[in-house]
Amino acid sequence: MTNHDEAAAVRPLTLAWVSRHLEVGERIVKTEALHGGITAEIRRLTIGTRDGSTRDLVLRTFVNVEHAEDWLTREADALTLLTGTGVPAPGLVAVDPTAAHCEYPSLLRTHLAGRTVLDDEGxxxxxxxxxxxxxxxxxxxxxxxxxxxxxxxxxxxxxxxxxxxxxxxxxxxxxxxxxxxxxxxxxxxxxxxxxxxxxxxxxxxxxxxxxxxxxxxxxxxxxxxxxxxxxxxxxxxxxxxxxxxxxxxxxxxxxxxxxxxxxxxxxxxxxxxxxxxxxxxxxxxxxxxxxxxxxxxxxxxxxxxxxxxxxxxxxxx
Missing domain, CATH: 3.90.1200.10 (Aminoglycoside phosphotransferase (APH), C-terminal lobe)
Known part of the structure; x- marks a missing residue:
């Protein structure tokens, strides 16, 4: 696995937790820190699949954040509820709101295409x-x-x-x-x-x-x-x-x-x-x-x- 930058490194327990939620034969091949969030660390994980292609997941980690359990539980419930509604929300892969398995409370979700646009133009x-x-x-x-x-x-x-x-x-x-x-x-x-x-x-x-x-x-x-x-x-x-x-x-x-x-x-x-x-x-x-x-x-x-x-x-x- 290679890191796009040092901040992208996934902590060992969290890495093992993510790996347990991948398909058989898949592995994380790259991680990249995504900027712009205030409360959570956000990383894009590139997953190598059995057929040689890749897919992306997103890992959200709340480090020393008050109410992290409540927020992640609420988000997991919302993503489950939004499935099939037509609202373009991510799909829930796994959640560890109490950090029972990860170093800090974390949520793993599908990656959506597109990007945030904050420029004045347009x-x-x-x-x-x-x-x-x-x-x-x-x-x-x-x-x-x-x-x-x-x-x-x-x-x-x-x-x-x-x-x-x-x-x-x-x-x-x-x-x-x-x-x-x-x-x-x-x-x-x-x-x-x-x-x-x-x-x-x-x-x-x-x-x-x-x-x-x-x-x-x-x-x-x-x-x-x-x-x-x-x-x-x-x-x-x-x-x-x-x-x-x-x-x-x-x-x-x-x-x-x-x-x-x-x-x-x-x-x-x-x-x-x-x-x-x-x-x-x-x-x-x-x-x-x-x-x-x-x-x-x-x-x-x-x-x-x-x-x-x-x-x-x-x-x-």
């Missing part, structure tokens, strides 16, 4: 595709519902960026002090954003993009569609500018999605997700720089977050 084509895909996810009616959504942000944990519009942020924080508005439950991805969507797109023809996969189902939940839309909106605002964050909810409705009817209810979910991002700007910016956006410094992302939250308060309030 975003006007990708946003409607993202919206249509999210509408399809929300349309699922599983026999067994996933657990209810969780929001970890509170009015007291928000981190107001340096130089932010103090009045707008104070007003936004007041919004999430109120109880959550009523909603009709939907099947949520809960981390649906460009970093978790794979595209088939040629650099020379960005307008011909198509979605080939949606990954990272560890936070799958039951809750308001507005929450998934708000999360993708925030990420688009930080990646491509505040205008794209505001545009996504429009694209979602144009694709047939249904959001809260009242402006103040929409504002609650949009603001809640924007403020939640304030607590992890540094990690988000770092993951995007590693994924090919070196200009997205922590300060740049903070400035975009401030502009987005301010715009939300202007547009929706």
């Amino acid at each position: 975003v006007e084509t990708r946003v409607p595709l993202l919206a249509r895909q999210l509408v399809a996810i929300h349309a699922l009616r599983p026999a067994g519902r996933p657990r209810g959504y969780v929001t970890l942000t509170t009015a007291d944990t928000v981190v107001t960026p340096k130089g932010a519009d103090a009045a707008a942020w104070a007003a936004a924080i007041d919004v999430i002090r109120k109880p959550a508005p009523p909603y009709e439950g939907r099947f949520l991805h809960r981390d649906f954003q460009p970093g978790n969507v794979l595209f088939d797109v040629l650099p020379s023809r960005p307008t011909d993009a198509r979605i080939t996969g949606v990954v990272d189902w560890a936070a799958t939940s039951w809750g308001p569609a507005d929450l998934d839309v708000a999360h993708c909106s925030t990420n688009l605002a930080l990646l491509h500018g505040p205008a794209w964050g505001l545009r996504f909810s429009e694209a979602y409705e144009e694709a047939g999605g249904v959001l809260a009817a009242a402006a103040n209810e929409r504002l609650y979910w949009q603001v809640r997700d924007g403020l939640a991002c304030s607590e992890e700007v540094q990690q988000v910016a770092k993951s995007w720089r590693e994924a090919g956006r070196p200009e997205l410094t922590t300060r740049t992302v903070e400035q975009r977050l401030n502009a987005y939250v301010t715009a939300l308060m202007d547009v929706l309030s």
Whole structure:
């Protein structure tokens, strides 16, 4: 077995666990670290088959991550549920949520074709595709519902960026002090954003993009569609500018999605997700720089977050 780089090396116990889940005569011939994740180490494993060809699997490992067992169990359940639904999710191969066999909690899944696309070029084509895909996810009616959504942000944990519009942020924080508005439950991805969507797109023809996969189902939940839309909106605002964050909810409705009817209810979910991002700007910016956006410094992302939250308060309030 050869490693693409040192970070790609699979730990011995995990390597043995993966090997036990391969077909007879198969072996791992190469490993490659995949960048862009915040909570998990992600590796692509190239598997040599008996007939001399190869296939790829993906290994997700949570190293010293709180709630790893819960997340991996939830992801495994979601991947099982999504089989045959038409949503382009990976297939589950094996999961070790308690690290009973591996050094750390791990999940092995099939590899999907395509790649994440975080560049500004072609975003006007990708946003409607993202919206249509999210509408399809929300349309699922599983026999067994996933657990209810969780929001970890509170009015007291928000981190107001340096130089932010103090009045707008104070007003936004007041919004999430109120109880959550009523909603009709939907099947949520809960981390649906460009970093978790794979595209088939040629650099020379960005307008011909198509979605080939949606990954990272560890936070799958039951809750308001507005929450998934708000999360993708925030990420688009930080990646491509505040205008794209505001545009996504429009694209979602144009694709047939249904959001809260009242402006103040929409504002609650949009603001809640924007403020939640304030607590992890540094990690988000770092993951995007590693994924090919070196200009997205922590300060740049903070400035975009401030502009987005301010715009939300202007547009929706």
